[in-house]
Amino acid sequence: MPSAKPLRLASVNVNGVRAAFRKGMGEWLTGRDVDILALQEVRASTEDLQGLLGDEWDILHDPATAKGRAGVAIASRRRAHIHRVELGAADFDTAGRWLEADYEVGDRVITVVSAYVHSGEVGTPKQVEKYKFLDAMVERLPKLAEHSELAVVVGDLNVGHRTLDIKNWKGNVKRAGFLPEERAYFDRFLGAEGDEGYNAGAGLGWVDLGRRDAGEVPGPYTWWSQRGKAFDTDTGWRIDYQLATPALAETMQRYTIDRAAAYDERWSDHAPVVVDYAI
Template sequence: MTRIASVNVNGIRAAARKGMNAWLDSSDVDILTIQEVRGTREHLESLLPGWHVLEHESPQKGRAGVAIASREPAVAHRTDLGIDPLDADGRWLEADFAIGSDVVTVVSAYVHSGEADTPKQEQKWSFLDAMTVRLPQLADGGLAVVTGDLNVGHREFDIKNWRGNRKKSGFLPRERAYFDRWLAPLGQQTDCVDGTVGTGLGFVDVGRTAAGEVDGPYTWWSNRGQAFDNDTGWRIDYHLATPSLAERVEAYRVDRYPSYDTRWSDHAPVVVDYRLG
């Protein structure tokens, strides 16, 4: 069994100060994907002693950044998503791991938050388009999972206040339609929420499959008001697995913090056990 966890740390140094390492020491994770590192490889290595660390650092100091930390080293890694580096740097990292007789590709992804009808949203469309091209290529390898903060609530189950956010980035119909296509059965024509028709890519939303047709479980809560205490959250952190890997899921959980004052990020870790090796 291999345990893969993903979390947007909202700054690796701040998360470490607030208690991230205590969670990591007790969680028995084999591979940890990290988003919004906001730091350097040196920061990661000093805060994660004993781990093998890969990072795709953002050229904008103190912004974005993705990483993968693992107990055993990866056999290969890549960062090129095939789009303008300004749209992708610090947001996409793939690593291949040899686990017994299996080779699995693990992706740490941090999609732009976007802002409707602004250039920020154009960057987000570009990134989602590039993911749509890359996902089938990953699926060709068999065992692959895209993890991380994808900054879209796919369905009404995925955001508590979905009615009030239908015109805001993160829950726009066009954004959600990408997920309709990614998660529809491979090759199947599917009616998307934005009125378009697309071809399914066959990926599996591990979290929704595990939880069923229920609200949440949410993975991010605004710092404003009583969002965390009232569980007024969003499920925007995912494990999207190829069908062959999804069949090997043993357990799924969101490590929601016990209380507001024990949080070390505004996102909670998403932890999945896969039968590998």
């Protein structure tokens, strides 16, 4: 008998979903055969999302408290039977940044999180909020793994873990997104570079599928500044992830970054990260 079709999970920071659709996101989605679509920086209403995606998609959406900011969503061809949005202390506003959903796939359940970590800014309250969010992730990830052996946190996590993840890493060691303090959180999630078991059970045990697929090579990057020639020269950052539990990581069949063919064909400053899972 032919093998079952893998589950295709795509994640992308759309940098405003309405603008992304005006620039060609719909055409990309039509041709990609996606089963579950995780979005970050939606910056639109649930009604806008439903109108753009169509009625065949079941949509979960957690908008930001401030209108027109952040916002995360998960759209699927199948209906979620549980979803959660709380993260961290009750007085910590994470609206529009963390959305969990469970989906039945055959006789198994996969838990998907669409996450949008703060970009941060050194020496400002924005960086304090970023550390609060990363602290909350440290607390949540073990509970997430206990909840489901097939769990994945996807999205724009706004940290390059290693020097391989940023083209111009030497020029960014004192900037948000590549601070040693930020990268240390990813050491906790995945293990530190050089540690026994790095990305294979170290730390909290999560697996960075992008690094597992690419190996020890620069990039491949997922975000490029809109300024200058960053995209043309591939001066990028790898800050968009799919972090999976070990059991789910073992089912990965294919990992792809859908980098646009040319600068003027981009519909976001981020590229989608697409993974096929044999479940």
